[in-house]
Amino acid sequence: MKATILVAEDDRNLRRVLRAMLVREGYDVAEAPDGEAASAWLAERRADALITDIRMPKMDGLALFRHVRERHPDVPVIFITAYGTIGDAVEAIRSGAFDYISKPFDEAELLRVVGNAVRTSAVSVREGAGGEETGGWFGMVGCSPAWREIRKVIEKAAASPLSVMIMGETGTGKELVARAIHGISRRGKGPFIKINGAAIPPALWEAEVFGYEKGAFTGAVTSKPGRFELADEGTFFLDEIGDVPLSMQAKLLRVLQDRAFERVGGVKTLTADVRFICASNRDLRKETGKGRFREDLYYRVNGIPVHLPSLRARREDILPLADYFLARSCAEMGIAGRKLSRETAEILERYPWPGNIRELENAVGRAVALSEGEEITPPDLCIALADTEEEEATPEEMRFHESVRDHKRAIILRAIRKSGGSKTKAAEMLGLQPTYLSRLIRILKVEG
Template sequence: MDSFIPTVLIVDDSAPLRLLYSTYLKDENVNVYSVSSGRDAIDFISSHRPDVIFLDLYLPDISGFEVLNYVKKQNLDARVIMLTGSGSVDDAVEAMRLGAFDFIVKPIDSARLRVTLRNTTQHLKLKQMVSEFQTSQDVFLGFIGSSPAMKSVYSTIERAAPSSATVFITGESGTGKEVCAEAIHKLSKQKKGSFVPINCAAIPRDLMESELFGHVKGAFTGAVSDKIGAVQRADGGTLFLDEICELDPQLQSKLLRFIQTGKFYRVGSSKLETVSTRIVCATNKDPKLEVRAHHFREDLYYRLYVIPIKLPPLRDRDDDVERIATRFLKNFSQEENKGFTRFSISARQLLMAYDWPGNVRELQNVIHQIVVLNDGDEVTDEMFPESIRKDVLKGGDGSSGAQPQRAVISVGNPYAGKTLAEIERDAIEKTIDSCEGNISKAAKMLGVNQSTIHRKLRSWRDEAQGKSAGVAESGTPEKNTACSGGSPRELPDNKIRITDRHSRRHDNGMVEYD
């Protein structure tokens, strides 16, 4: 905080006054600059971002009000102190109303100018301290954000970490499942041991057992020496099994045995080995649906699903989008040696309006791209990829590009003969349809929380599955791919088909939901 040296700009058309005020401040710990006109002031403000501006109300080209207005419109943190003659106090009061921090009536003596500067810089320092404190509150073991949804996640992590119970993390791709697993490790009793992540989807099936449990020399072609597996590397630490639902069924049973006993065999070995490791696993699928689809062993599911943590998608994390984007902007600007420090108002609106289907990872890539491909100190909405701008505009009213359109429902009598529940369902489906499957936008249009829509969709889905359960039981369960993320399953008694996170309406009236 002591290193903070404010930049001060003096705006006055009189050279003797500019020099005098600068001289008054020469012993203060500030960098002082001065300009003689309003336009020069705006140029300086735009390029140097001063912290304090002593601004004469009457300037030869444009009024001090216009300069003040510029500062406010740009949403700058600068504190503006109006300098005014004794006959212009009303104007100074008006300037205060418009956002000036203080005013001084001319003639100005040294003591008055210095005291005003000190009060102002003190205020700035306090604000910076608050901001630093808030930033520290925004960060939790690799996560950035302080939305209620994330605070709840942090709380669960803190409670779950010290226990030895298995944690099952779910969440869309890019929501930070590995960050969550590492956070649990860092807070756990095993934090001095290794954190060993292993992606069950990235390793070929044939090699997975060896990756997990290791092998001995000659166990298979290419096994030219003994190898320690992930479970052994994680002895005394944490084993993170990402994309657990992708694990081969045969291996699932071996993993279950290992979790139950802590014992395992290396591939090609008959020697039983024992380790003590904390298991954390994750998936971007719904594990219950995977169990129902017979892709994931039920016994393994119950063994692993002890403490569930559901990571919210970025679109459900309120202002976290802006916090995370700002952090990325700062980091990438530093990394790429660029001068970006902030987002314009329109860029912030875009950040908030877009749905970020790829979550934090997508946001990270977009900000990196912006920093690499552009120059300047402020990120504007034009710098965002066209696909994002188009997506937001499509969901907007076409004017600001940031606000979702209200759903328009015809008011003739389209619901005659329908129950209220049917009308509600119809309205929700049509709105989702008009939003091209975007639940978040649909919820905004309908003026409800998106969790309400998700709850209703779930109940309709459950209802549909209940009706079709008989078919699955007596028919061919291996074709039931409802939650595999692959080919969707049609549920004959319902309009819903389950695929990935977005929903779409088909020509036949069917809607796909996540």
Template structure:
């Protein structure tokens, strides 16, 4: 309990000394005050988590001091002490936010237990605050470029309405983040945000997932299921990759948008739902309509407020800010040691094309925090495919002073790129580049190529 700060306030010297002695023994950080005026002064400087406060004191009484404490720090837990327990005082203290009441003479066990309970509550409050803080950082839209400032303003304006939103943009640009921010800033923020990845659900299950089903309505329906739309009632539903929905499922989504109704699979009952729909796609829906893959009427229903999520290549000036953000986030979330990128490494990252957009950058920063052994990440620490895909990287490769290092780095770049191209399937990569599989395994090991995602053609599980 060394990090828990306790302030004891009482006009009786022997009580101050005895309570301080007990709490010091329990490893609390304790300060004392002999009256209300001194207590308020110490409270502002010491910022205690817990206060033990005498009700009856000369000058300012305990209830007035309690009120002052709660004005300065509402989450500080105040335990009132009284030699004359009165119902009226107890009620008033509770109304003002007192945590508990202790009667004089104070029993040691009761004192320790009450303070411990208050400390546990404070710990939980701090944990929840830190979690909310971390969550806010996780879902923060980072960037000062012109396109990002315009996007932030659009989100603020759209959140004030209840209109349907269609977010377009390449994979990894942050379409889910935009949807979450719209929900969090809207009047629906106290209700649920339900996310559905339409591309990840098999066609035969998508209707059940979205609209629910009755027990026995199809093979495998062993119990009744509530659909995502019903779960999102009074909140928001995010239909990610809506361009992958079947035509049949699209018709039912259209019904929700037009009528505010869902019908679970196998049920005659039609249910009313109040849901804001936010959809996203990385496809060109105009082209999908021409191909007959997407309903035009659904498109117009979704396209009330279109938002485009910009690619990272269109806002490269935000890359340093994003890197700093991800370093701070991962360091706090996973207790990684904070690191920085050298100027040369940052130049390479600014040159790189980032086909995977912000998601690819985020993954790279996390990988560097884990793998790099020094506090500064240099250009040599970056994956070779970063060097290969940038002008600066090609220059640095040509500046290598000896054939052996050039050959090793060139081989590593080539193999990393081919493994990535063929989904880290070692057998398939070996066939495509005409290299015996055993030789490829040896190269992977000797060149230190990351193997976390490599797979053999005959095995579904990643290699050790």
């Protein structure tokens, strides 16, 4: 499926130029003449990245950025800046914007930044819970002994200047933990700059992290600070550190040792006062043994290890989390409050949740969208829950599983009807990949 780029720009000719460049690269492009129109568009659809000018009528780019950060935190925001507004763009990046492009911009630079943003967006959607959540404690909810231990470690890590390594399966909330450590530390009022090691191509890694000087490579029409430099007096969060290219690991080690670096194409040594937090869903100790991760870098980043348990290891938190996601989904969709039926609660507690908190969040959100009564019932959930392997199922269990399959067929048919027969739109409504929906239709023999 093509990525969708929303362009918010009041200059009609510039919008056309941006559209032509992006369409030529294979993107779907939507246009908005100002921030208000872009905000209205995002209320109905999802963009994989937003490109916005800073100076616009009605709602300017900075106000639009604040709106997107609050309502659509997974959408990367890229600013188009004139020389006089570069300072505004840099401050916005320190507050969570993805990147900026200076006018007059080079097409190669535009496509590089947009490509990085789209890859980061895809990883953000695919990986575990993260972003700027509201409610709970820094967006986290729990009452289990395991959660109480995590919170203690977070508070201790926040009080220390050491690097932090957050480890856990996909979907366990590693970015939320990083934000909590930053938020309650002495750097809490400084910038929180994040980058995903899996989203940046190896050839662009050094320029993204350390910045570059004018003329350093094709498309470098101006000098630009990197993410590490922008994190000065704040926190630099490197997610999926295990995906950092080996060629860059030595440079990362140096900057962590003495906080000194050079921009690409530069000769001046720069320094930054940065707290370093990283995360991985891999066992980096084993990666060092296989030669895929530097052992000296491992010991440098593993100052304070934070191990996040899977959701199946903290089952007491499943229903509190489900209630939290239920209330939030109802509020976002403008739906009167729903509640979980007793049978639904039992299913949620029994299910193994291989995708952890993010899978639970998506399951509850889909159930709210598909529900037709005041209670969330098992049929509302079943489309989100994979069939588990059963050994020597009893006749009663066989009848149960056939009933679940019937409900899945009904939910898929309902979504296809609501989407006017479009399986692609139905997949989007159900929060599924179109290929997976096609597979379900084939396996379940959905007809109609």
